[in-house]
Amino acid sequence: MQQHVVFGAGLIGRYLGAVMANQGVDVRLVCRPAIALWLSDGVKLTDYQQHSCEVERLNVIESDTAGDSSATPSHADVLWLTVKCTGVEAAASAMAPFVGPDTTIICCQNGLGSDHIIKQHYPDNRVLRGMVPFNVVEMSRGHLHRGSQGTFTIEIRENADSDIVALSQTINCGLLPCAVTTKMTELLWAKLQLNLGNSINALADIPVKAMLEQRGYRKVIAAMMKELLMVTKAQGITLPKVGSLPGWLIPHVLRLPDALFQRVANKMLAIDPNVRTSMWWDIHQGRQTEIQYLNGAVVEAGSKLSLPCPVNTAIIDLIKQQEASRKAWSADELLAHIS
Known part of the structure; x- marks a missing residue:
């Protein structure tokens, strides 16, 4: 089974990681110690269309131990970068322990251009973009709520990336509609x-x-x-x-x-x-x-x-x-x- 790492477990990162875990994906969330403590009791997910689920346990890695080889998992097959645009430069170095020669990096930032920073740091890795169209709010501790519509979309290249197509089908669900596109810049x-x-x-x-x-x-x-x-x-x-x-x-x-x-x-x-x-x-x-x-x-x-x-x-x-x-x-x- 592929191993996934969500780097930057803010609201979007936590929501994405929890949905993936609920869909049977092997996923770990890199987060600050305070967030790791909040996640220890599991996560409740809801959305504006009345979908809901409870994820009893999430695998987390505290960010201040990420460089410790005894605490860090092997290189991720897929790393989901969910920090804000303003944090990409710092994250590019901090996420290095999770990036191996075959790691795919999916950049899930708003706006345009932040993926170029990752491509400069990791020129030999496959770097794709993800588009998150919805808002997530924390209704209470451990309760994340998707409050607006939209399909989470992952970039694929023409006639390539069949593994990403299969991945999108795995995580696609009511709480996280998911699709792929070859026209990510336009999107x-x-x-x-x-x-x-x-x-x-x-x-x-x-x-x-x-x-x-x-x-x-x-x-x-x-x-x-x-x-x-x-x-x-x-x-x-x-x-x-x-x-x-x-x-x-x-x-x-x-x-x-x-x-x-x-x-x-x-x-x-x-x-x-x-x-x-x-x-x-x-x-x-x-x-x-x-x-x-x-x-x-x-x-x-x-x-x-x-x-x-x-x-x-x-x-x-x-x-x-x-x-x-x-x-x-x-x-x-x-x-x-x-x-």
């Missing part, structure tokens, strides 16, 4: 379009569902998305459909009046009222955000094409201010700021 740009709203959630300082119910916030997100669509069109990238609507249509729907939006986009609002984005959590926990890998990726790509992206640029500046001093921005304030 990540489509996911990035949806992730642009993470910054607005962090600035609004309210749950995602409440944010989407206010037209002003939606208009700011639509303006950022318009810039992304301009950039991807110039690059010749056709965005696949990630959610219930095609990417080109989403900005138009977001700008609809509230009553009409709720009727037309009810699937967009099929989200647990507790969900907040990872950027909101980063701000509130005093951590550096992934803004440069999200909105920053749009601005950088636009700059290379001589296409200015002033709305995304303005929001990046606000998030950097938010990292230093938190402020809840109303929809009207944000609209005035980008005008």
